[in-house]
Amino acid sequence: MNDRPLLTVIIASTRPVRVGDVISRWIVERARARDDFRVELVDLRDVNLPLLDEPEQAATRRYLHAHTIAWSTTIDEADAFIFVTPEYNHSFNAALKNALDFLYHEWRNKPVGLVAYGGVSSGVRSLQALKPVLLALGLRFAGEVPISTRLTPVVDGTFTPSEANELAAQAMLQELATLDGLFRSLREATN
Numbered sequence: 001m002n003d004r005p006l007l008t009v010i011i012a013s014t015r016p017v018r019v020g021d022v023i024s025r026w027i028v029e030r031a032r033a034r035d036d037f038r039v040e041l042v043d044l045r046d047v048n049l050p051l052l053d054e055p056e057q058a059a060t061r062r063y064l065h066a067h068t069i070a071w072s073t074t075i076d077e078a079d080a081f082i083f084v085t086p087e088y089n090h091s092f093n094a095a096l097k098n099a100l101d102f103l104y105h106e107w108r109n110k111p112v113g114l115v116a117y118g119g120v121s122s123g124v125r126s127l128q129a130l131k132p133v134l135l136a137l138g139l140r141f142a143g144e145v146p147i148s149t150r151l152t153p154v155v156d157g158t159f160t161p162s163e164a165n166e167l168a169a170q171a172m173l174q175e176l177a178t179l180d181g182l183f184r185s186l187r188e189a190t191n
């Protein structure tokens with residue numbers, strides 16, 4: 001059904017060898033198993049944005065570069081997001097911050113779920129660093145899935161989630177659907 005809202009899952013890690021793509025495919029699979037959303041996977045490595053190079057602030061929506069216009073279209077089309085982010089040096093990764101900074105209105109009043117992963121901390125510090133950024137952009141937080149790559153490592157390209165991962169994922173997906181319904185009229189009224 002094409003009239004379902006669009007959930008865009010963003011792979012934040014851009015490293016040539018990474019686990020972010022494997023973990024992203026897991027959450028995409030879980031999202032597709034439900035019927036709330038159409039689900040699309042967007043890889044920041046393919047989006048390939050340079051470091052922010054727009055002369056004007058995104059809030060003006062006056063974009064100079066083709067890569068910004070393309071990124072704006074991708075994010076405009078989405079109704080909800082899941083960011084799948086690693087923890088790098090106690091924060092989320094720079095490619096995700098850069099991609100967020102490129103735009104403003106395109107993010108506003110859209111629900112976002114966070115899947116974060118890391119070694120010692122299960123990505124919790126990347127979650128804590130990301131939340132104030134969501135607030136600044138008017139994204140609506142819909143829950144989180146912290147993943148320990150020590151307890152549940154990616155082995156040979158396979159991620160085997162814990163029961164806690166699965167429960168958190170279902171709660172987050174449910175909340176994404178609820179918040180999408182709640183914020184849709186606000187988005188339509190302000191766009």
Ligand SMILES: Cc1cc2nc3c(=O)[nH]c(=O)nc-3n(C[C@H](O)[C@H](O)[C@H](O)COP(=O)(O)O)c2cc1C
Nearest residue numbers: 013015018019020086087088089090118119120121
């Ligand atoms: C630059 C860098 C910094 C990292 N810092 C942390 C950290 O602060 N805490 C943590 O738990 N893991 C840290 N790690 C480990 C990563 O969470 C782990 O390597 C993970 O697989 C990275 O995600 P990716 O493979 O999808 O890029 C770091 C890894 C890198 C490359």
